Amino acid sequence: MPNLSVSLGKLKLANPLLVASGTFGYAGEYQDLVSLKKIGAIVTKTITLKAQKGNPPPRLCETYSGMLNAIGLENPGLQAFIDKKLSSLRKIGVPIIVSIAADTPAQFARIARRLSSIKSVAALELNISCPNLGKRGLIAQDPQATYRVVQAVKKATSLPVITKLSPNVTDISAIASAAQRAGSDILSLVNTFFGMAVDLPTRKPILGNTTGGLSGPAIKPQALWMLRQVFRATKLPIIGMGGIMNTRDALEFIVCGATAVAVGTANFVNPRVSVEIIAGIKDYLNKNKIKNIKQLVGSLKA
Amino acid sequence: MSKIVQGNFQILANKKVGVDYFKMEVGAPSVVKQARPGQFVHVRCRNSIEPLLRRPFSFHRLKRSSFEILYKVIGQGTNLLAKKRKGDKIDILGPLGNGFQLSSINYQLSTILVAGGMGVAPLLALAEAGVGKRSCPVLIGARTKREVLCAKDFKKLGAKVRIATDDGSLGYRGLVTDLLKKLLLSTKNCQLSTIYACGPKPMLQEITRLAKNFRIPAYGSLEENMACGVGACLGCAIKTKQGYKQVCKDGPVFNLQEIQC
Ligand SMILES: Cc1cc2nc3c(=O)[nH]c(=O)nc-3n(C[C@H](O)[C@H](O)[C@H](O)COP(=O)(O)OP(=O)(O)OC[C@H]3O[C@@H](n4cnc5c(N)ncnc54)[C@H](O)[C@@H]3O)c2cc1C
Ligand SMILES: Cc1cc2nc3c(=O)[nH]c(=O)nc-3n(C[C@H](O)[C@H](O)[C@H](O)COP(=O)(O)O)c2cc1C
Ligand code: FES
Numbered sequence: 001m002p003n004l005s006v007s008l009g010k011l012k013l014a015n016p017l018l019v020a021s022g023t024f025g026y027a028g029e030y031q032d033l034v035s036l037k038k039i040g041a042i043v044t045k046t047i048t049l050k051a052q053k054g055n056p057p058p059r060l061c062e063t064y065s066g067m068l069n070a071i072g073l074e075n076p077g078l079q080a081f082i083d084k085k086l087s088s089l090r091k092i093g094v095p096i097i098v099s100i101a102a103d104t105p106a107q108f109a110r111i112a113r114r115l116s117s118i119k120s121v122a123a124l125e126l127n128i129s130c131p132n133l134g135k136r137g138l139i140a141q142d143p144q145a146t147y148r149v150v151q152a153v154k155k156a157t158s159l160p161v162i163t164k165l166s167p168n169v170t171d172i173s174a175i176a177s178a179a180q181r182a183g184s185d186i187l188s189l190v191n192t193f194f195g196m197a198v199d200l201p202t203r204k205p206i207l208g209n210t211t212g213g214l215s216g217p218a219i220k221p222q223a224l225w226m227l228r229q230v231f232r233a234t235k236l237p238i239i240g241m242g243g244i245m246n247t248r249d250a251l252e253f254i255v256c257g258a259t260a261v262a263v264g265t266a267n268f269v270n271p272r273v274s275v276e277i278i279a280g281i282k283d284y285l286n287k288n289k290i291k292n293i294k295q296l297v298g299s300l301k302a
Numbered sequence: 303m304s305k306i307v308q309g310n311f312q313i314l315a316n317k318k319v320g321v322d323y324f325k326m327e328v329g330a331p332s333v334v335k336q337a338r339p340g341q342f343v344h345v346r347c348r349n350s351i352e353p354l355l356r357r358p359f360s361f362h363r364l365k366r367s368s369f370e371i372l373y374k375v376i377g378q379g380t381n382l383l384a385k386k387r388k389g390d391k392i393d394i395l396g397p398l399g400n401g402f403q404l405s406s407i408n409y410q411l412s413t414i415l416v417a418g419g420m421g422v423a424p425l426l427a428l429a430e431a432g433v434g435k436r437s438c439p440v441l442i443g444a445r446t447k448r449e450v451l452c453a454k455d456f457k458k459l460g461a462k463v464r465i466a467t468d469d470g471s472l473g474y475r476g477l478v479t480d481l482l483k484k485l486l487l488s489t490k491n492c493q494l495s496t497i498y499a500c501g502p503k504p505m506l507q508e509i510t511r512l513a514k515n516f517r518i519p520a521y522g523s524l525e526e527n528m529a530c531g532v533g534a535c536l537g538c539a540i541k542t543k544q545g546y547k548q549v550c551k552d553g554p555v556f557n558l559q560e561i562q563c
Contacts, residue, residue: 025534029551032306033395033532045536054546058527060537062355067529074536074546217351245351268355268529269346271308271395 002285003292004278006040006259008237009185011123011160013095013260015040016293017250017278020241020264021099021125021164022046022071026085027092033271038278040260041095044085046127048101049111051077056208061197066218066243067265068195070209073101073130078111086120095122097162101130105152116157123160126153126184129168129191140166140191143178150182162239165189165230167219172226173233180234187230188239188262190223216265217243224256231257231298245273247280257298304336306398306532310391314368316384321448322375324384331367333396338404339364339427340523340555343371343396344531347382356395357383358528360424360500360554364431372423372451398531399554402428402498402521412494415440415461416482416509418501422452424523425500429459437462439485443478443505447471479508486516493517503563510558520558524549 004015017040024030027042036042054074061068076084081098089096098121102108108126115121128140128149139145146163153161163179165172167190176187192213197206205211223242231238240258244250245266253261266273285293311330319325333343344356357379363370375384386392402424415425415438422442429440440461444450445468456463465473466481474481478501486492497520499509506522513520526538526549533551540549541562547553 023530023535025530025532025536029530029532029534033308054536054539057539057541057546059539060527060529060535062353062527065351065354067354069529069535069537071536074539216354265354265529268531268535271532 002282002290004282004285006293008239008259009160011095011186013040015278016254016260016281017274018043018097018239018260018262019267019274020262021127023264023267026089028088030267030271035275036092037094038275039094040278041097041122042089042092043097043099043125043262044081044089045075046073046099046101047075047078047081047111048073049078049107051075051080058206058208060212061206063195063197063214064218066214066216068197068207068212068214069192070207070212072209078114082114082118086118090120096120097123097125099125099127099164101127103130103133105148108149109152109156112153112157112159116159121159123162123186124153124157125162125164125188126150127164127191129164129166138166138168140175141169143174146175147178147182150179150184154183160185162186162188164191165226166191167222167226167242168194173229176230176234176236180236184236186239187234187236188241189230190219190226190242193219193222215243217245219243220249224252227253227258228256228300244277245269247277247284250277250281251284251296254293254296255298255300257300259297304338304341304397306396307332308393308395311394313386313388313390313392315388316386318384319372320451323372323451324375325362325370325372326383326386327368327370328392328394329368330394333394334364334367334369337361337364337369337397338401339431340401340424341397341399342554343369343394344398344528345371345383345395346393347379349393353378353382355529356531358398358531358550360523361397361427362423364427372420372426374420395531399550400552402555404431412489413438414482414485414495414497416443416478416497416499416501416505417441418443418478418505419445419449420451421499421501421505421523423500425498426452426455428498429456429461439464441466441478441481441485443467443481443501445469477505477508479505479512482509483512486512486518497521499523499558506558507563510561513558521555522558522561523554524556524561525554
């Protein structure tokens with residue numbers, strides 16, 4: 001039996017397969033369809049301090065080998081999440097990673113502090129793809145803003161902190177390095193790429209929000225390339241994602257330097273994809289007589 | 303709530319029933335076991351990267367161990383479906399959504415079904431579940447005669463079918479909602495009726511208006527782009543008086559007075 005367990009710093013997982021934030025709800029939605037306890041870790045939909053109602057419809061549309069979404073972080077808010085969602089998540093018995101977002105470092109820290117007092121939370125993922133208040137662009141596009149958020153959260157919690165990077169940047173290693181300097185324990189990448197779609201008959205944008213985030217197989221080559229750059233620029237363990245549809249895709253991310261991987265859009269197409277990939281990785285290791293998944297991490301011959 | 307199933311099931315039939323219309327029957331005992339009219343299945347049209355997402359289709363007919371969908375060929379996904387043959391397997395996720403609340407249908411009162419275009423698809427399942435046992439009015443609207451579907455099926459159930467076409471090639475010339483208005487005006491105690499509808503947005507908006515004026519309840523099956531189909535991605539939101547709701551989980555059947563357009 002090959003060893004599939006991985007350590008991302010202090011965060012230990014039975015296997016390297018996660019489900020990505022926003023693509024698996026709060027897991028209960030999939031309980032009829034997937035053996036949830038087999039998944040390496042579940043990342044929740046991003047939670048904000050106050051409830052958010054989300055963007056006007058249409059919120060998604062299909063594109064060539066991908067999809068655009070502009071959900072607008074619809075979520076019930078921190079307190080309702082703790083009261084209504086966390087107890088059923090806890091019962092699954094796998095590490096629960098709570099994705100959080102806020103406008104300011106102080107607000108990030110406040111959410112982090114509150115979640116640190118709850119035993120069933122295994123780690124926090126910082127969704128920094130949110131507006132950089134007072135400036136143009138996203139926090140994730142600004143090394144200083146990224147540094148400030150990560151630093152504030154690190155001061156507020158002893159939980160492992162995952163910083164989730166946006167691909168909508170000129171130099172992703174600069175942002176990754178800023179997160180590392182500020183004390184981030186783990187990095188995850190990539191979030192979605194900006195994009196839009198047009199309804200030609202009406203000449204209107206298809207999405208109610210005009211712009212959205214591109215995900216799915218269409219972004220895989222770009223995600224792999226960004227992962228490679230971050231792997232070379234930092235020493236932190238990485239959770240790789242972006243267009244992973246099957247075992248082979250997942251292994252390619254691991255070879256390029258991801259210690260763990262997450263599936264997002266693929267869950268919509270095949271709800272069982274995460275457990276199928278876990279079984280597929282096991283098969284691959286067996287066939288190639290690799291005893292430990294760790295031997296594959298970053299093994300790209302380049 | 304019904305348990306959701308995913309699996310590869312066998313296609314029992316896939317026949318052309320009109321210009322661009324097909325009817326597919328799928329043998330799927332575990333899917334139909336707990337399914338009810340108004341619910342839908344999320345179909346993977348092909349096991350490959352393109353097209354990426356599943357496609358939602360309402361139950362058109364619920365049988366003991368199989369179901370039918372009635373679909374119009376529109377784009378890549380439905381074109382692929384139309385090419386499937388009897389005996390092929392197809393990846394189905396379902397039953398999904400809330401469906402029509404059959405318990406709230408009072409058979410003593412009159413029920414009116416209103417379909418526009420493809421809207422007949424879920425309404426036949428509803429009629430077969432019992433509503434049509436009484437001779438309820440079924441109003442069908444379409445662009446032309448060639449696009450009028452299922453009139454025979456409803457008649458077989460004993461329903462009083464009335465048809466409206468935009469060009470007058472069959473039945474009344476004009477909108478199906480004009481037929482509805484006439485029906486309501488000529489019905490004694492029409493406030494005891496309930497309307498069940500499925501069709502394009504403008505039709506549903508007009509029905510909402512009429513139902514409000516005549517003070518009768520109206521339920522409609524709605525559509526929105528979908529990814530997961532199970533309430534996880536929050537991508538199929540529509541605006542209601544109580545804020546955004548998900549068509550795939552809170553719907554697709556809504557009380558039309560709750561919808562804000
Ligand atoms: C709850 C529900 C029930 C439905 N029931 C039926 C039915 O019984 N019969 C039938 O013919 N059609 C039905 N539809 C519409 C059907 O899903 C679309 O016609 C189909 O997805 C078109 O796919 P395509 O690849 O051929 O078209 P394309 O236009 O190429 O599809 C592109 C993308 O847009 C989406 N899309 C296009 N039209 C619609 C639509 N009207 N609603 C939602 N998504 C859409 C597709 O799923 C796909 O992701 C239903 C839709 C919903 C939401
Ligand atoms: C519908 C949808 C909703 C998402 N919501 C979130 C979110 O709330 N927070 C977040 O950090 N990422 C969110 N993402 C991004 C994914 O977690 C992931 O980073 C991205 O989709 C790339 O992976 P994929 O190609 O496997 O989907 C969302 C993606 C999709 C498709
Ligand atoms: S399609 Fe994902 S929530 Fe409805």
